[in-house]
Amino acid sequence: MTNDTSVDPGVDAPLAPATAGPAPASAPQKTGGSWTSKLQVNRFSGIYLWAALILLFSLWIPNLFLTNATLQGIIADQSVTIILAMGVMVALAAGQYDLSAAQVLGFAAVSTAWLISVAKVNPVLAVLITVVGCAIIGLINGLLVAVVGINSFIATLGTSSIVLALTSLLSGDRLVGPVTDSFKQIALAKFFGVPVLVAYIIVASVLVWYVLEHTPVGRRLSATGANIETARLVGVRVKKYIVVSMVISAAMASLAGVLLVARVGTVSSTIGPSYLLPAFAGVFLGTTQLKPGRFNVWGTLLALFLLATGVKGFQLAIGANWITYVFNGLALIVAVGLAVVFERRRTTKVKDTPKVKDISN
Amino acid sequence: MSDTINTATEPIPAIAIKSLTKSFAGVQALKSAELEVRRGEVHALLGVNGSGKSTLIKVLAGFHRPDPGAEIMLGGEPHEAGSASAAHAAGLRFIHQDLGLIDTLTVEENFSLGTKSGRGWLSDRREQKRVQAILDRYEVDIDAKSLALELSPTHRSILAILRAVEDQMGSDGIVVLDEPTAALPRDEVHQLFRIIKRLKATGVTIVYVSHRMPEILEIADRVTVLRDGRTVATAEAADLTLDSLVKLVLGFDLKALSRTAADAELGDVQLSVTGLTGDVVEDFDLEARAGEVIGVTGLLGSGYEDVLGLVFGAAKPYSGSIRLGGLDVTGEDQAHRIANGLAYAPADRKHLGSMPEWSVRENLTLPDPPSHRFMGWMTKRREVAETLEWIEKMDVVPVETEKVFATLSGGNQQKVVMGRWLRMQAKAIMLDEPTNGVDASAKRAIHLALREAAANGAAVIVSSSDIEELVQVCDRVLVMGDGRIRAQLVKGELTDDALNTAVMTATAAA
Ligand SMILES: Nc1ncnc2c1ncn2[C@@H]1O[C@H](COP(=O)(O)OP(=O)(O)OP(=O)(O)O)[C@@H](O)[C@H]1O
Ligand SMILES: [Mg+2]
Numbered sequence: 001m002t003n004d005t006s007v008d009p010g011v012d013a014p015l016a017p018a019t020a021g022p023a024p025a026s027a028p029q030k031t032g033g034s035w036t037s038k039l040q041v042n043r044f045s046g047i048y049l050w051a052a053l054i055l056l057f058s059l060w061i062p063n064l065f066l067t068n069a070t071l072q073g074i075i076a077d078q079s080v081t082i083i084l085a086m087g088v089m090v091a092l093a094a095g096q097y098d099l100s101a102a103q104v105l106g107f108a109a110v111s112t113a114w115l116i117s118v119a120k121v122n123p124v125l126a127v128l129i130t131v132v133g134c135a136i137i138g139l140i141n142g143l144l145v146a147v148v149g150i151n152s153f154i155a156t157l158g159t160s161s162i163v164l165a166l167t168s169l170l171s172g173d174r175l176v177g178p179v180t181d182s183f184k185q186i187a188l189a190k191f192f193g194v195p196v197l198v199a200y201i202i203v204a205s206v207l208v209w210y211v212l213e214h215t216p217v218g219r220r221l222s223a224t225g226a227n228i229e230t231a232r233l234v235g236v237r238v239k240k241y242i243v244v245s246m247v248i249s250a251a252m253a254s255l256a257g258v259l260l261v262a263r264v265g266t267v268s269s270t271i272g273p274s275y276l277l278p279a280f281a282g283v284f285l286g287t288t289q290l291k292p293g294r295f296n297v298w299g300t301l302l303a304l305f306l307l308a309t310g311v312k313g314f315q316l317a318i319g320a321n322w323i324t325y326v327f328n329g330l331a332l333i334v335a336v337g338l339a340v341v342f343e344r345r346r347t348t349k350v351k352d353t354p355k356v357k358d359i360s361n
Numbered sequence: 362m363s364d365t366i367n368t369a370t371e372p373i374p375a376i377a378i379k380s381l382t383k384s385f386a387g388v389q390a391l392k393s394a395e396l397e398v399r400r401g402e403v404h405a406l407l408g409v410n411g412s413g414k415s416t417l418i419k420v421l422a423g424f425h426r427p428d429p430g431a432e433i434m435l436g437g438e439p440h441e442a443g444s445a446s447a448a449h450a451a452g453l454r455f456i457h458q459d460l461g462l463i464d465t466l467t468v469e470e471n472f473s474l475g476t477k478s479g480r481g482w483l484s485d486r487r488e489q490k491r492v493q494a495i496l497d498r499y500e501v502d503i504d505a506k507s508l509a510l511e512l513s514p515t516h517r518s519i520l521a522i523l524r525a526v527e528d529q530m531g532s533d534g535i536v537v538l539d540e541p542t543a544a545l546p547r548d549e550v551h552q553l554f555r556i557i558k559r560l561k562a563t564g565v566t567i568v569y570v571s572h573r574m575p576e577i578l579e580i581a582d583r584v585t586v587l588r589d590g591r592t593v594a595t596a597e598a599a600d601l602t603l604d605s606l607v608k609l610v611l612g613f614d615l616k617a618l619s620r621t622a623a624d625a626e627l628g629d630v631q632l633s634v635t636g637l638t639g640d641v642v643e644d645f646d647l648e649a650r651a652g653e654v655i656g657v658t659g660l661l662g663s664g665y666e667d668v669l670g671l672v673f674g675a676a677k678p679y680s681g682s683i684r685l686g687g688l689d690v691t692g693e694d695q696a697h698r699i700a701n702g703l704a705y706a707p708a709d710r711k712h713l714g715s716m717p718e719w720s721v722r723e724n725l726t727l728p729d730p731p732s733h734r735f736m737g738w739m740t741k742r743r744e745v746a747e748t749l750e751w752i753e754k755m756d757v758v759p760v761e762t763e764k765v766f767a768t769l770s771g772g773n774q775q776k777v778v779m780g781r782w783l784r785m786q787a788k789a790i791m792l793d794e795p796t797n798g799v800d801a802s803a804k805r806a807i808h809l810a811l812r813e814a815a816a817n818g819a820a821v822i823v824s825s826s827d828i829e830e831l832v833q834v835c836d837r838v839l840v841m842g843d844g845r846i847r848a849q850l851v852k853g854e855l856t857d858d859a860l861n862t863a864v865m866t867a868t869a870a871a
Contacts, residue, residue, distance in 0.1 A: 215737040234728040235699035
């Protein structure tokens with residue numbers, strides 16, 4: 001008998017839902033006492049870390065780092081990722097991984113470029129067609145998960161490959177573009193020296209924040225992700241929320257794609273997937289910040305700017321591309337890993353792992 | 362009792378705890394608590410909800426590290442609290458309320474998971490024989506090959522206990538059970554007691570937590586009472602009566618629940634069910650009117666425990682129709698039923714009732730978070746105010762809206778879930794085992810809240826195995842046997858004895 005240790009022994013400790021979807025990197029809480037409690041991943045640690053990074057690069061490469069170009073670069077790079085991440089976060093809050101989101105972004109970019117440059121469609125119509133098309137992909141994802149009952153991880157992995165095929169067909173595996181200069185203004189316009197991208201970031205964030213964190217709709221969506229059985233029994237139409245969250249994820253991804261093509265003008269069919277990791281890294285890192293244990297908008301935003309600052313700084317300092325991938329990957333593993341490890345310390349404080357690991361979960 | 366007195370003279374206690382303090386983020390759950398358990402006795406650890414029982418047990422189990430200064434001796438040896446392996450080595454075994462069984466594995470596989478023989482190659486046939494032998498030795502009618510999820514709640518508890526003790530506990534073994542009977546129907550408890558008595562006969566020491574006082578008097582040799590984290594009394598069970606025990610635990614006299622608010626006039630039919638048939642339940646009819654509290658009971662397996670879930674639609678019925686007010690909701694989903702005034706609190710609060718990581722506030726307002734009509738903005742202030750109102754009404758301790766639900770004591774979690782549904786002011790409120798795991802005074806608070814809801818025009822339906830509770834709170838009680846309603850007792854004839862008899866004969870007749 002060893003379940004006395006790994007299973008939370010309380011009659012008072014509810015189990016994680018059996019149907020658990022993605023769990024936020026759980027938040028450590030203060031228990032006081034040991035040295036670990038003083039070193040915990042604090043809910044503001046991201047802010048400190050961000051400040052530390054800025055300080056580091058300001059001292060290391062002041063001429064390169066402390067420039068307007070760097071700031072604009074970070075904003076430009078992140079605007080696409082942020083909009084993608086907001087959508088992915090909505091799906092995660094409803095308990096679903098949307099792994100196809102980045103490929104949908106790539107498809108949206110290629111489709112917009114193709115419609116404008118090859119089919120000569122009016123840009124407004126091109127965007128409209130693209131967003132609706134991508135929303136339909138999201139709808140298919142949602143139906144596969146909610147109605148057919150396929151695990152979202154698997155379902156979106158599958159659709160992701162099919163969307164890649166569509167992208168490849170449409171582009172003929174060549175670069176597509178360029179889009180018209182007037183279309184590019186969507187991304188390049190400035191007002192009083194402030195890039196319009198800032199407005200997009202603010203609008204997307206505030207909108208998702210409002211709906212997800214401050215309306216009953218958002219509460220129910222999060223309930224679906226937190227414990228789907230409880231949610232169903234308190235009257236949440238969980239299937240509807242799952243489908244809607246997948247549609248939102250795909251639609252936001254397509255908007256990110258439109259923005260991307262407006263920024264770069266010409267795109268290839270393989271442009272999407274590189275956005276997957278940064279978006280997920282930002283969202284999961286975000287769950288350790290500000291509102292620990294929850295998928296939350298401002299935490300995600302903080303995490304994404306933190307990551308972007310690190311990436312940009314190292315790129316400028318070292319000047320190699322691989323650093324981007326290393327930094328994103330490491331940041332995700334280290335930050336979330338720390339949160340998980342400290343959480344475990346907090347709840348068990350057991351030195352030797354018992355044979356039965358968390359058998360109740 | 363003479364043999365307990367003999368063992369009482371034995372000098373070295375199995376467990377001796379002194380000045381045990383445990384704080385969580387500023388809250389002291391235990392304040393210099395003490396506990397002395399004699400070798401070979403059944404020792405009941407009692408106290409109201411949130412008094413620190415589970416915390417004390419979690420410290421023993423190595424799950425929490427106590428604040429510095431605690432003195433814990435096991436069998437005369439100092440014990441390093443906060444280490445699970447040390448607890449195991451010292452012969453301590455714990456059975457927690459969620460039991461830690463894996464539903465989709467067989468009885469035998471569940472056994473092997475938790476024992477030493479899980480090391481290396483598992484021979485299925487040999488394991489099965491070994492496990493079956495243990496089950497037979499304790500004369501329990503469980504097939505080692507059946508899946509854990511096919512077992513009755515009682516057999517599940519027994520399985521968890523046997524799994525915990527089977528690795529040859531000697532007389533220095535100590536088994537700690539935290540509310541092992543909270544989820545069991547009253548009439549099944551004796552099966553569990555048989556196992557406990559057999560263990561005791563082999564010299565094992567038992568620590569037992571429960572809120573069911575008659576149970577304590579039946580099984581315990583001595584009791585220790587915690588109040589607000591402090592040990593307030595240790596007494597011989599033989600010296601106690603039911604009343605004195607309740608008084609000892611609460612610290613004040615609990616007058617028998619007198620019905621408040623002279624029973625309301627019966628109003629319109631709020632819920633009507635006709636011909637409802639499910640896996641067990643057959644042809645269930647019910648007409649519940651505004652102002653009445655209706656009980657549903659029976660033996661385990663009679664269907665009484667399935668009825669409310671079927672009416673709510675949590676489980677799909679084969680046939681039957683359900684009307685809410687005048688509205689037919691037969692084919693509709695739960696969301697639609699809730700929107701039209703049905704509320705349902707399932708008995709399985711752990712899996713089905715809560716968002717453990719969320720705050721008390723979010724858990725309480727879950728079905729209907731208060732929001733502005735304009736654009737649905739939720740104001741936290743209003744939500745907090747409503748939550749406060751309900752947790753005060755339900756007697757939740759501590760009165761804190763932002764506390765993480767999972768850190769509430771078991772009984773207080775229960776009260777929050779009850780408050781959630783009473784807040785909804787539904788036409789028909791259905792509650793499965795509404796007072797599982799709550800202390801005597803909170804039980805009374807919940808009963809009063811049920812009567813008040815009825816007086817305010819709801820039809821309240823309670824399914825429970827607690828005969829006393831049903832007699833105290835209900836206007837009429839339906840007794841089920843073998844899937845069908847076998848008897849109905851109305852107010853004049855509703856006594857403990859009559860209801861008990863009805864429950865027993867309902868099955869005999871079937
Ligand atoms: N992890 C925790 N964090 C914060 N507070 C906690 C934690 N665990 C328990 N508490 C608090 O400690 C107090 C004692 O809780 P405990 O679970 O020991 O009560 P209990 O006697 O088992 O009650 P019940 O009969 O309701 O199960 C409660 O006020 C509870 O809210
Ligand atoms: Mg408890």
